[in-house]
Amino acid sequence: MKDKGHFPDFRFPPILKKLKRGPQIILPKDLGVIVSYAGIGRNSIVIDAGTGSGFAAVFLGNIAKKVYTYEIRPDFAEFAKKNIIRSGLDNLVLRQKDVFKGVKEKADLIMLDLPNAEKIFRSKFNLAEGGYIVSYLPNFEQVKKFVEAARKKNFETFTIEVMVRELMFREFTRPQTKGLMHTAYLTFAKKQVVQRPIQNVKKK
């Protein structure tokens, strides 16, 4: 999403301000929640695909121990490479490769900002115990496919949307008039623990 400065939601941390905008990016509101719900920290190994502009990779690289970022398109990979250099981070490995062709690295988080994220469940990957696969998908139909593919492989999932609204303090105080109402649904998939019965979401 190109930031034309209209939306106060586009408030970027210093690490991302160093980067150039290219292909659509994941915003801090969603990146932050991915980190907090998946419990990513300074010892985490993260796989990120597709790299796109490299914003998510750099954001996650600022937190995690190591980030392997996969981008199939050479032009995006080239663009991201420059952003990675701008970031000054040295724990990012950029691979111009299809993430669905298989990834060997044992990861605590596999973050997928790709249209057919559900393909991961037919791919080879190596998720650490308690690790998450997270998809960032704007459309409802995509999320449904991802959830169904995850469940078939005995992953538990939950799906959320994150809305951020700014409160403006000027002469008077009021919420922002216009803003972002939707970016994407975040789905968290976690290997189901076998010993206990499948935990159903409470009926309401």
Added chain:
Amino acid sequence: MKDKGHFPDFRFPPILKKLKRGPQIILPKDLGVIVSYAGIGRNSIVIDAGTGSGFAAVFLGNIAKKVYTYEIRPDFAEFAKKNIIRSGLDNLVLRQKDVFKGVKEKADLIMLDLPNAEKIFRSKFNLAEGGYIVSYLPNFEQVKKFVEAARKKNFETFTIEVMVRELMFREFTRPQTKGLMHTAYLTFAKKQVVQRPIQNVKKK
């Protein structure tokens, strides 16, 4: 906020699941956005006050290099101490002290979950260049006081609220019926850069 399991928003990362619930905590939806908007990462130094149950300290300690957490109440400090031990983290320093009596550590983030957070602007602190003071305040009047105190000291601020809504995939798909509509407003205060004119929020 005591989690009685009713709200799917209470989905906790592994690091927080090890802890016991005591005084009200900041939820992952807010913690994640604090981290992402303030740009906290594995090299960051964080000051957190009040410690309360220690959830925020542990969450931030999992990400940052070092967390100094201040709690004035001995009972809370005692409770938090046990949670810190449960977390297994060794980069947390708990101080049973009033954060407003002054903190020496140079920090990238001073996170305040205290009713009178605006007192920080009359206290001694040592904020790194580009660092943030962030307040977590449920009430409108508190936020206003904080914003006004910040501006008097030439801090720029922006205030947001973060809403997370779950999408339920059962026989059919729909958003969750009931849930959390408000926890607190997050205000980010940053030292204004002197060289450029005061950046006003665009009129809309």
Added chain:
Amino acid sequence: MKDKGHFPDFRFPPILKKLKRGPQIILPKDLGVIVSYAGIGRNSIVIDAGTGSGFAAVFLGNIAKKVYTYEIRPDFAEFAKKNIIRSGLDNLVLRQKDVFKGVKEKADLIMLDLPNAEKIFRSKFNLAEGGYIVSYLPNFEQVKKFVEAARKKNFETFTIEVMVRELMFREFTRPQTKGLMHTAYLTFAKKQVVQRPIQNVKKK
């Protein structure tokens, strides 16, 4: 939805306070928006199905000239009948009949709170010029079916969700903590005017 008094969103106008709660009802937040977006007023003829507890029929009957309300289940029709008497309104006609078997009355609004609302597009009905068919459907899949069935018959549609959040004024001021995050999606279907080209929703 049974009101147990927990949610300040359940604030009812005098006309509905006279009624007894039976089967799930449509809340004022959604009823009001149906009225305003469909432009219902004191000269409007409305068809409502299924009647359920009769809340929507009574609400609409308080505004419109005439309301024909259809309920297939005898027990619900019996329950609603008593509510209609309690309301004191004399412009409501209750029919214990399947609305999809065909309705003759020319209506400005056909409001469907029924699981298979899309069946209306294969039924006989008589919509006034500029009139709306509105469905109240909680699940995504139902809405999609309704939209697709409408479009096949050259109806234009738009779908909205209405969220109401209360601001609490006590010692301090803050939004309500917990509340209703979803009731149903409202879809408005309107016969496409032939003379002008199909109006596409702006790409964003």
Added chain:
Amino acid sequence: MKDKGHFPDFRFPPILKKLKRGPQIILPKDLGVIVSYAGIGRNSIVIDAGTGSGFAAVFLGNIAKKVYTYEIRPDFAEFAKKNIIRSGLDNLVLRQKDVFKGVKEKADLIMLDLPNAEKIFRSKFNLAEGGYIVSYLPNFEQVKKFVEAARKKNFETFTIEVMVRELMFREFTRPQTKGLMHTAYLTFAKKQVVQRPIQNVKKK
């Protein structure tokens, strides 16, 4: 608010499409909820101030028995007069007068879209039993003043904000990306019934 067609929220009922846009208007999302929460119907008498473009007056006139609309500014009154003629309604009385100078008509609803709406509580008015004074105020500080003035005169109040989000059905389905996040807070004030103790909002 000028409709430039960007926001799907600006979907207007036929009665309002006849009008010309002048001074800021109240949108259907808010008008509908005012009608439904205040229980306005074909027998209601409504007072509306300030008239502005006359949208609210026409909208309410389409529903209520009679609407008296007050506008202090001659230019707005002139503009609104033409819109009232365009609407074809004959139950609207436009008064170029200050509503706070006193209104004689007994009303079921006094709707105030005026910056200092709290002045009504120091004015003369004649509210029908069970009637509502409703303010439409964008800023937090204004709402607080209104609530405090209402309570001093033994009015009960509740304040809500109404958010409408569109679900887009194109190749895929997703909520609208950008849109209206805030128009105004609606506060409903109702004369407290003396016999029963003051009903407090449940503590949560």
